[in-house]
Amino acid sequence: MTAIDDSFLPADPSTSKGGPVLVVDDLTVRFPTHDGLVQAVSGLSYTVEKGKTLGIVGESGSGKSVSSMAVLGLHDPRSTRMSGSIKVNGAEVIGASEATMKRIRGNEVAMVFQDPLTALHPYFTVGSQIVEAYRLHHNVSKKVARARAVEMLDLVGIPQPDRRVNDFPHQFSGGMRQRAVIAMALVNDPGLIIADEPTTALDVTVQAQILDLLQSLQREFDSAIIIVTHDLGVVAEMADDVLVMYGGRGVEFGPTKDVLTRPSMPYTWGLISSVPDVHERSDQKLIPIPGTPPSLLNPPAGCAFFPRCAHKDKVGGDLCETELPEFLPLAGNPAHLKRCHLHDPEQIYVDEVAPEIFADASEKLEN
Amino acid sequence: MSDTTTATAASVAPASTETVLSVENLKMHFPVKGSGVIRRTVGHVKAVDGVSFEVAKGSALGLVGESGCGKSTTGRMVTRLYKPTGGSINFEGTDIADYPGHKLKPIRREIQMIFQDPSTSLNPRHTVGSIIGAPLRIHNMVPKDKVLGRVQELLELVGLNPEHYNRYPHEFSGGQRQRIGIARAMTLQPKLLVADEPVSALDVSIQAQVINLLQDLQKEFDISYLFIAHDLAIVRHFCPEVAVMYLGKIVEIGDRESIYEHAHHPYTQALLSAVPDVKQAAVGGRRERIRLEGDVPSPINPPSGCHFRTRCTFAKDICSVVEPPLLQIGKKHKVACHFPGELHQHPEKPVTAPLLGVDEFGAPDPGASPAEVPGDGPGYADTWYDLANNSRGRA
Numbered sequence: 001m002t003a004i005d006d007s008f009l010p011a012d013p014s015t016s017k018g019g020p021v022l023v024v025d026d027l028t029v030r031f032p033t034h035d036g037l038v039q040a041v042s043g044l045s046y047t048v049e050k051g052k053t054l055g056i057v058g059e060s061g062s063g064k065s066v067s068s069m070a071v072l073g074l075h076d077p078r079s080t081r082m083s084g085s086i087k088v089n090g091a092e093v094i095g096a097s098e099a100t101m102k103r104i105r106g107n108e109v110a111m112v113f114q115d116p117l118t119a120l121h122p123y124f125t126v127g128s129q130i131v132e133a134y135r136l137h138h139n140v141s142k143k144v145a146r147a148r149a150v151e152m153l154d155l156v157g158i159p160q161p162d163r164r165v166n167d168f169p170h171q172f173s174g175g176m177r178q179r180a181v182i183a184m185a186l187v188n189d190p191g192l193i194i195a196d197e198p199t200t201a202l203d204v205t206v207q208a209q210i211l212d213l214l215q216s217l218q219r220e221f222d223s224a225i226i227i228v229t230h231d232l233g234v235v236a237e238m239a240d241d242v243l244v245m246y247g248g249r250g251v252e253f254g255p256t257k258d259v260l261t262r263p264s265m266p267y268t269w270g271l272i273s274s275v276p277d278v279h280e281r282s283d284q285k286l287i288p289i290p291g292t293p294p295s296l297l298n299p300p301a302g303c304a305f306f307p308r309c310a311h312k313d314k315v316g317g318d319l320c321e322t323e324l325p326e327f328l329p330l331a332g333n334p335a336h337l338k339r340c341h342l343h344d345p346e347q348i349y350v351d352e353v354a355p356e357i358f359a360d361a362s363e364k365l366e367n
Numbered sequence: 368m369s370d371t372t373t374a375t376a377a378s379v380a381p382a383s384t385e386t387v388l389s390v391e392n393l394k395m396h397f398p399v400k401g402s403g404v405i406r407r408t409v410g411h412v413k414a415v416d417g418v419s420f421e422v423a424k425g426s427a428l429g430l431v432g433e434s435g436c437g438k439s440t441t442g443r444m445v446t447r448l449y450k451p452t453g454g455s456i457n458f459e460g461t462d463i464a465d466y467p468g469h470k471l472k473p474i475r476r477e478i479q480m481i482f483q484d485p486s487t488s489l490n491p492r493h494t495v496g497s498i499i500g501a502p503l504r505i506h507n508m509v510p511k512d513k514v515l516g517r518v519q520e521l522l523e524l525v526g527l528n529p530e531h532y533n534r535y536p537h538e539f540s541g542g543q544r545q546r547i548g549i550a551r552a553m554t555l556q557p558k559l560l561v562a563d564e565p566v567s568a569l570d571v572s573i574q575a576q577v578i579n580l581l582q583d584l585q586k587e588f589d590i591s592y593l594f595i596a597h598d599l600a601i602v603r604h605f606c607p608e609v610a611v612m613y614l615g616k617i618v619e620i621g622d623r624e625s626i627y628e629h630a631h632h633p634y635t636q637a638l639l640s641a642v643p644d645v646k647q648a649a650v651g652g653r654r655e656r657i658r659l660e661g662d663v664p665s666p667i668n669p670p671s672g673c674h675f676r677t678r679c680t681f682a683k684d685i686c687s688v689v690e691p692p693l694l695q696i697g698k699k700h701k702v703a704c705h706f707p708g709e710l711h712q713h714p715e716k717p718v719t720a721p722l723l724g725v726d727e728f729g730a731p732d733p734g735a736s737p738a739e740v741p742g743d744g745p746g747y748a749d750t751w752y753d754l755a756n757n758s759r760g761r762a
Contacts (some may be wrong), residue, residue, distance in 0.1 A: 059570040059571070059572060059573075060541075060570055159661075173662045173663075174434070175662055176662070203433040203434055203597060204433075204597065204599065204638060204641040204642055205433060205637060205638060205641045205659045206433075206662075207641065207643075208641040208643075208656060208658075208659075209658075209659075211643070211653075212653075212658075215653070230570065230571055231643060232571075232645045233642065233643030233644050233645050233647070234643045235648075236643060236644060236645045236646070236647040236648035237643045237644070237647045237652070237653050237654060238653075256648050256651075257648050257649060257651060259648075260645060260648030260649075261648055261649045270572055271571060271572065272645065273575075274571055274572050274574065274575035275571055275574075275575070275600065275645070276600045276601055276603060276604035277600060277644075277645070277646075278599045278600035278603055278627070278639065278642045278644070279627075279639075279642075279644055279646070285579055285582070286575035286578055286579055286604065287575065288572055288573070288574075288575030288576040288579060289572035289575075290576075292540050292542065292543075292573070293570075
């Protein structure tokens, strides 16, 4: 796993400065339940640099939300077993005291939740909730904090912020609520923002506004963003790096361009092929991934994707069924990691998968 | 322009042109009550304000738009879960818009609905067998001892294990639950299925499975769909014909090709450009797109003239004065805009003004002679307004 820590980012002197904001190393999260141990996240490692965006993609139950909530220490230690390490600006989160977590939460790492209606308290005005978040970490008067709240609402593009600050969440539209949640997340100028499906509940036009907002704020504050989503289009337009998760593990990781134009793991192929393209004529049938995601109570012994994989017969013997593939870099590209036994996935992708997905893209790949 | 649309429309259009559903000037105005004891009606939410469309047999019409545009309300009126406040719903030649409850029972057999969230649309205390069998019992379709056999047939049809009829909805995954909802809708062998966001609650890999299932059923039983969704990519894939709604009105309707390749309404263009694209990964950064400012206005008090003008970058004087009619501009393409045109090719002068008998600022023009607007009504006319020559075109 150390391969990720030191060598995965392409050298880009203009943007990558300073150490990583977040280092997750060999994170394992398990929940003991009546039915057994749910292995929600296993052996997950990734790094997020300052000013960069990481996209985490996967289906429900792939562990993407559980792992990002672990970064904020939101799992109850009494009902969760966690191991590995999560370092936020060098400080260890796992096993940290509640006092330490309170200092980190909202101040160094902030979260934007999927549904802004449930993330905001219906009894309090939007302004008072932002004021509360600000005063937790700053010893200022209510008046100063309120001015700051108005300033934040203005920053995220809410019209007449000095009046809207006194409104209750139900008086805001869906897009405005999500803006208010983003304002609350940014009020303490955190180095890392975790956005868990920030636009899933929103319409496309509002989604585009919110994504624009996140990007312009990122440029302004140079914060790192983790964007958890199931929409590959959002990842393609937002993220510098992508982590594809399946069955609680990372299965593919790399710069967005590499992962989405030369995906090397059958699950990623399946994700791309099962979504129709809005900008492309499509009369042929969609190619779904057969079956359903594995139960994390009793995950398959080998590759978690093995039961649904269309390419398992290309690997000799029963390797896929019995042995978990390691998370290793591709031969030609050390930044691009995959967890798959296939020997030459790039060739399979170019020869078999890409022509099925889009006729014109396979030409592009050969260039 | 008209030549190319004609050619492509002919190749896209299904062989049969028989119309199953024809909706004309459909309206749903929900009353807003005051707070006093008497609770007077103080206004109306114009959720749907005069929409007209047709669904051909074995075809699918997609209704797209932002939340609150009235697409779900339209679906609920077609299934007669709501009683429309105006307009007509012609289902196989009879107007069902005003049918009282008891006359609706036979209609329910023909028009069924698939709901968005399978976990709330299935009764958690009933077994799958009883859920799918309920329509059979209510409509006395088969003798009681044959219900189970039919239920198992249906389970098999939608790709579930027929042995599982005795299980409860919570024992199934989200995708399987949606299949149960589809099996229930299929029980009575309907002619028209209203699918209200049938896949938006599902994971991407499962979405494709359910979409393929819906298409297989369509082919096998010649079902027509009214497909309501906000996901433009899925609608493009599923529906040969698409209607774009904004604030209770259809702003653009046409075949797939016209809407996705030759959108003429600024709102359709903005919607299409806002969809994030996976292919952008090869280029990096964000795609160029049309920015829409602000939110959808309230349907209680919609803007005068064109509903979209408050967010439209091309809006001019006439837009706030006169409402643009739904103008047919191609064989299967209608658009409600004073300045219809492809992206970056919107005309300078309102093409609708001479038709409506107004000048280019929307004021009544005494010299003009208002003409009949081609495209009024649910279907498509044989003649249309040719944008290239500003004259009537023909097939």
